[in-house]
Amino acid sequence: ASGTFAETAANEFYTMIISNTVPAIPLFTLTGFILSESRAGTRLIRAFNAFFGWMPGGIIIAAVIICAFFTVFTGASGVTILAMGGLLAIVLEKSGIDEKYRTGLLCSAGSIGLLFPPSLPLILYGIIAQLDIKALFVGGIIPGILLVISLIITGFIYISKHMIEIIKPSVSECVISFRDCFWEILLPFIIIISYFSGLTTLVETGAVAVVYTMLVEFVIKKELH
Secondary structure, eight states: OOSOOGGGHHHHHHHHHTOTTTTHHHHHHHHHHHHHHTTHHHHHHHHHHHHHTTSTTHHHHHHHHHHHHHHHHHOOHHHHHHHHHHHHHHHHHHTTOOHHHHHHHHHHHTTGGGGSSSOHHHHHHHHHHTOOHHHHHHHHHHHHHHHHHHHHHHHHHHHHHSOOOOOOOOHHHHHHHHHHTHHHHHHHHHHHHHHHTTSSOHHHHHHHHHHHHHIIIIIISOOOO
8 A cells, every 4th residue: 555565565564563663562551450450430420420420411521521531542432332341231220221322322432532632543654654652642632522522412312311310419429439539539749740840751651551550440449469
């Protein structure tokens, strides 16, 4: 496709896989795996439900944001659906959302975080196309936000046609649930600040994410061993 000889394909492939940014991919994947194996998803659902559950369509907003959060680190919609789909499906069902819509919502939201940093597909694309990965991250933020908003809008349309249970707001529940998942919520900010400030390289940022997640889930929360 590039007009070069087929014999050079092996050399080009080797050049790509020895790129100094490739190790970031398994590092961020490991971060997502640790999060999915812990009870981080349960804590996040509780927190977002407490903050948004009182709104019409609040649980849909929570589901979309949580799926986006996990897909950022797992790098694949299928992993997010497997890790969070069952739990979110139960929460959505209890809120009165029918099976057809909640299945479509979770399958769609599962890939919605692929444009947010540190998106693994963007890293891989940047390596293959030899583009500035930091610029790709910046360029993916606005389209990613638009996708999140679009999916939330479909939720509001659904809510306008169906009676959905609304949770009574509780300040104490908001405080307790936020405190429980504070360390997980802090992770994206640590990654974005450390990488975009130039404090760490992409691979170093991945290493920071792994170490931080291990400290949270193994030491602070003590949910994994």
